[in-house]
Each structure stands twice: as C-alpha cells, then as structure tokens.
C-alpha cells in the first residue's frame with residue numbers, strides 16, 4: 012500500500028515521522044508533495060527511501076491513502092484538483108477540524124476520513140481524533156484505526172465535539188506551554204530566580220508529571236490532592252490560581268469555537284462555489 016502526504020509542514024512531518032518510527036509504514040512506501048519542493052526533498056536526508064513527487068496529480072496516480080496536511084483553504088483547492096483522478100478504492104484524509112468529511116465527500120468520489128493529529132504523535136504518544144464518512148469501507152476504517160494505534164491512541168469523535176476535542180488534543184500542548192511559561196515568568200518576577208534555572212526545573216517536573224500519569228500512579232485529581240496537603244503552602248498558591256484560571260479557559264473555548272465556526276462557514280462557501288462551477 013502506498014501512503015501519500017501533501018504538505019510537509021509541521022503536521023505533515025509529524026505524521027511522516029510517526030508512520031515511519033512506529034514501523035507502521037516503510038519509508039519506501041511513502042510519497043510526499045509540498046508547494047516548496049526543496050522542503051519536501053530535504054526529508055530524504057532522514058528517510059532516504061522516501062519518494063518526492065512534483066505534483067498532486069502524480070500523488071493521485073500513485074497513492075492508496077493521501078493525507079491532506081495543508082491549511083484549510085488549500086485542502087479544499089487540492090481536493091477540488093484531485094476530483095476525478097481518484098477511484099473508490101483510494102482514501103483521502105483531512106487533518107483539520109474545519110474541513111469535515113462531508114466537505115471532502117462533496118468534492119471527491121473516493122473514500123474520505125478526517126484524522127486530527129497532535130504534536131505528541133511525534134513521540135508515538137497522544138491521541139488522534141478520527142471521523143469517517145459514509146463512503147469509507149469497514150476494511151479501510153479498520154486499517155486506518157489500526158495504523159493510528161501504532162503511534163497514538165485513536166478515538167472516534169462525533170462531529171459535534173470535534174472542535175473541543177481538537178482544543179484538548181492538538182491545541183492542548185500549546186496551551187500548557189503557555190501556562191508553564193507564565194509560571195516561570197511569575198517565579199522570575201516575584202523572586203528574581205533566573206529563567207534558565209526555572210525553565211529547567213519546570214521541564215524536569217513536567218517529564219516526571221507525565222510519567223506519573225503514564226504509569227497510572229495518579230490521575231489529575233489524586234495527584235493534585237496528594238501535593239496539596241491540608242493547611243500547606245500549595246493550597247495558598249491554588250487559591251490565587253482559582254481566582255483567574257477558570258474564566259481564562261472559558262474564554263479560550265469561546266474563542267476557538269468562534270474561529271472554528273467562521274472557518275467552517277468559509278469552507279462551506281468555497282465548496283459550494285466549486286460545486287456550482289463544475
């Protein structure tokens with residue numbers, strides 16, 4: 012089976028590395044295409060067996076499964092370009108929340124799915140969020156799910172909860188990084204501790220924190236309770252956090268959903284425009 016990745020930016024490269032490093036796919040069975048050809052070609056330094064194709068048309072001719080790893084607007088124009096070149100044995104996968112399987116289905120005559128990755132898949136951990144269209148065969152669905160299992164924890168997600176799930180799985184690492192950087196900045200401002208030391212302490216704490224969860228020694232709540240001994244110092248810090256963090260996160264989900272609905276409307280308009288042109 013030949014696997015294709017169109018768009019070798021952040022996420023295209025994460026998926027490429029996840030497929031190869033989990034031994035899900037041999038690099039000789041992977042074909043990549045990118046707007047800036049050289050960027051795709053440079054991936055051969057790490058994966059010499061990889062094939063780089065010049066056009067998306069060549070990708071359609073060669074690949075059984077194609078991940079569309081560009082920004083939403085380009086996903087639609089590429090899907091439109093691929094229309095008519097794919098058959099019902101091939102699978103095209105969108106990796107972005109605002110391009111639904113329904114959008115792809117309206118543009119393409121092949122099987123379609125959505126797989127939202129997370130940067131954590133780079134180390135063969137974290138979740139992938141899956142949604143399948145009615146056009147996908149049971150065999151293809153199983154094949155994609157089993158492949159995702161080799162580098163992540165695949166979860167099938169309802170359309171209704173796609174955005175919030177992406178916020179947690181895909182945006183989550185960025186949100187956590189911001190919170191930790193704010194923790195470091197607060198420590199610096201209040202005590203004068205130097206940034207390098209504080210960063211090192213926080214990063215090491217996070218690695219241990221992940222392991223505690225991974226090994227099932229604590230869950231989020233029991234871990235918090237264990238550290239926050241009654242009448243202790245952590246509890247005092249927690250009172251300050253409780254004053255500002257909950258409102259902040261309510262605002263986060265309002266903002267991500269606002270942007271999501273705008274992008275979805277824009278995708279609807281683009282798809283309808285392309286359909287009426289045909």
Ligand SMILES: NC(=O)c1ccc[n+]([C@@H]2O[C@H](COP(=O)([O-])OP(=O)(O)OC[C@H]3O[C@@H](n4cnc5c(N)ncnc54)[C@H](OP(=O)(O)O)[C@@H]3O)[C@@H](O)[C@H]2O)c1
Pocket residue numbers: 017018019020021022023044045046047050080081082083085089106107108127128129130181182
């Ligand atoms: N970042 C995340 O953590 C994350 C998580 C889940 C999902 N996503 C989704 O993943 C998608 C990609 O995000 P990203 O962060 O990987 O973006 P990115 O780093 O900007 O990568 C996009 C890539 O697509 C290429 N491209 C653009 N138009 C193309 C075309 N017509 N044909 C071939 N290649 C083309 C770009 O080529 P150039 O080299 O010429 O710019 C670039 O390498 C987005 O839709 C995003 O919503 C992102």
